[in-house]
Amino acid sequence: MSPKLSSDKRLSYERDGILFPIDVLCPSEVARTRTGLEQIESNLGRRPKTEELHQLFLNYRWAYDLVTHPNVLDAVESVLGPNILLWATSVFAKQPHDPGFISWHQDATYWGLDSGKVTTAWIALTESSTENGCMRVVKESHKLAIQPHTETYAEDNLLSRGQEIAVEVAEEEATDVVLAPGQLSLHHVNIVHGSKANSSDTPRIGFVARYITPSVSQSGFQQPVILARGEDRHGHFQHMKRPPESTDASATLKKHLVTAREHATGIRETTGAFEEAEN
Numbered sequence: 144m145s146p147k148l149s150s151d152k153r154l155s156y157e158r159d160g161i162l163f164p165i166d167v168l169c170p171s172e173v174a175r176t177r178t179g180l181e182q183i184e185s186n187l188g189r190r191p192k193t194e195e196l197h198q199l200f201l202n203y204r205w206a207y208d209l210v211t212h213p214n215v216l217d218a219v220e221s222v223l224g225p226n227i228l229l230w231a232t233s234v235f236a237k238q239p240h241d242p243g244f245i246s247w248h249q250d251a252t253y254w255g256l257d258s259g260k261v262t263t264a265w266i267a268l269t270e271s272s273t274e275n276g277c278m279r280v281v282k283e284s285h286k287l288a289i290q291p292h293t294e295t296y297a298e299d300n301l302l303s304r305g306q307e308i309a310v311e312v313a314e315e316e317a318t319d320v321v322l323a324p325g326q327l328s329l330h331h332v333n334i335v336h337g338s339k340a341n342s343s344d345t346p347r348i349g350f351v352a353r354y355i356t357p358s359v360s361q362s363g364f365q366q367p368v369i370l371a372r373g374e375d376r377h378g379h380f381q382h383m384k385r386p387p388e389s390t391d392a393s394a395t396l397k398k399h400l401v402t403a404r405e406h407a408t409g410i411r412e413t414t415g416a417f418e419e420a421e422n
Contacts, residue, residue: 258360260358
């Protein structure tokens, strides 16, 4: 594996706003993450909602280890530089033949961050293909300013209010971000992206980590972060430590659900929209 990006690939990211595929995890590391998610589902007694899977890294060691994996951070460092904060995580799963889709949108619309020095690592835990509803992006659209968005409340739109960019997006301009398990893509916080429904017989699961530089600040709600690499000379966020290995699954889950709810509520109150604007 060579997750550190060449100068050509860094320039490609800067030009397109997206870079993929990047190999970062071996099969056993993918399996460990899948097992962690399956244990949460088992402990809940049902499939968790998207909001219930925010910020897993603050309470689960396996999630922390994933998002601070040297291969992941090497790729992120290539586009953000040596000082990296992990700002947020989410998990996005589409079950077989799930009609849910994500309308075209820009993430920066929702997060209250004051800079574009933000990248998202979309880590595939299953195949992410055209058939099962992989993320789709419009290359170079990150160079646009944040565009107005409308609330469509469209049926099966997985965003909370069907938020959709209020400019026409030509489907033929879209690129399918196809990934194998253990690969990731990096995309800029301003890029226009979305996804279609899962028309396949297999699930599509992605673990999504949002990284920022320490110079970035956030309006309103101030969520805790971890210093993933380097140093923070700005102090805009509270730093959290690596969580211990869980010895009480019930207590850890209870603590986590509080953390996830606080995160979702804080983002909603800050920006008027759920943070689940993703893919």
